[in-house]
Amino acid sequence: QSVLTQPPSASGTPGQRVTISCSGSSSNIGSNTVNWYQQLPGTAPKLLIYSNNQRPSGVPDRFSGSKSGTSASLAISGLQSEDEADYYCAAWDDSLNGLLVFGTGTKVTVL
Amino acid sequence: QLQLQESGPGLVKPSETLSLTCTVSGGSISSSSYYWGWIRQPPGKGLEWIGSIYYSGSTYYNPSLKSRVTISVDTSKNQFSLKLSSVTAADTAVYYCARPRQQLAIDAFDIWGQGTMVTVSS
Numbered sequence: 001q002s003v004l005t006q007p008p009s010a011s012g013t014p015g016q017r018v019t020i021s022c023s024g025s026s027s028n029i030g031s032n033t034v035n036w037y038q039q040l041p042g043t044a045p046k047l048l049i050y051s052n053n054q055r056p057s058g059v060p061d062r063f064s065g066s067k068s069g070t071s072a073s074l075a076i077s078g079l080q081s082e083d084e085a086d087y088y089c090a091a092w093d094d095s096l097n098g099l100l101v102f103g104t105g106t107k108v109t110v111l
Numbered sequence: 112q113l114q115l116q117e118s119g120p121g122l123v124k125p126s127e128t129l130s131l132t133c134t135v136s137g138g139s140i141s142s143s144s145y146y147w148g149w150i151r152q153p154p155g156k157g158l159e160w161i162g163s164i165y166y167s168g169s170t171y172y173n174p175s176l177k178s179r180v181t182i183s184v185d186t187s188k189n190q191f192s193l194k195l196s197s198v199t200a201a202d203t204a205v206y207y208c209a210r211p212r213q214q215l216a217i218d219a220f221d222i223w224g225q226g227t228m229v230t231v232s233s
Contacts, residue, residue, distance in 0.1 A: 035219045044223035088158055096174040100160035100218050
C-alpha cells in the first residue's frame with residue numbers, strides 16, 4: 001500500500017556520501033512534512049529526521065533531510081559501517097480522510 | 112524514561128481476532144496530549160501504519176484496515192490495545208506500538224516498543 005516510492009537499494013564505500021530519494025504526491029509530501037527512519041536488522045525503527053530536515057537529539061549531523069515539491073531526500077555523508085540499515089520515509093497523506101504512509105524502504109549497504 | 116512494551120499471543124488462527132496490548136512505563140498515558148500508534152511489518156517487507164489513538168479515546172485508522180481494526184486505551188492500566196478481526200496469513204507481521212515525539216502529532220514516532228511477532232496459522 002506504499003504510496004511513497006524509494007529506490008530498493010543504495011550503496012557506498014566508507015566516507016562517501018549516499019542519497020536516498022522519496023517520491024510522493026501532492027496529497028502527502030506535497031502538503032505535509034516528511035520523516036525518516038533507520039531500521040537496523042532485527043530492531044525497531046529509529047526516528048532519524050523529522051519535519052523534513054530536523055534531527056532528534058543524538059542523531060549525528062552526517063544525516064540530513066530535504067524536501068522539494070512532492071519529493072524528499074535523505075543524505076548520509078561520511079558513510080560509516082554502522083549506517084548499513086534499511087531507511088524509510090513517511091508522511092501524512094490527506095486523501096481518504098487521512099492516513100500515515102511509509103515509503104517502500106531502501107537498503108543501504110556499506111561496501 | 113518512557114518505555115513501551117507489546118504483549119499478546121504469538122500465534123493466531125485464521126478468521127480469529129488478533130489482540131495486542133502496549134504497556135506504557137516511565138510516564139502516564141493520560142498526563143499529556145499524545146497520540147499512541149500501532150505499526151506493523153510483515154517479514155521481509157516494509158512498515159505499515161495501522162492506526163493511532165489519543166489518550167481521550169479519539170482514533171485514526173488506516174482506511175485499508177479500518178473495517179477490521181479497533182484501538183482502545185485504558186488509562187487506569189496505562190495501556191492501549193489493538194484488535195484486528197478476521198485475520199489471514201497476510202496479517203502475519205511484527206507489530207510495534209509507538210509514540211510520536213510531539214504532543215498532538217500523529218507521526219514522527221520517536222519512542223517504539225521492541226515489537227512482537229504475530230503469526231496467523233492454523
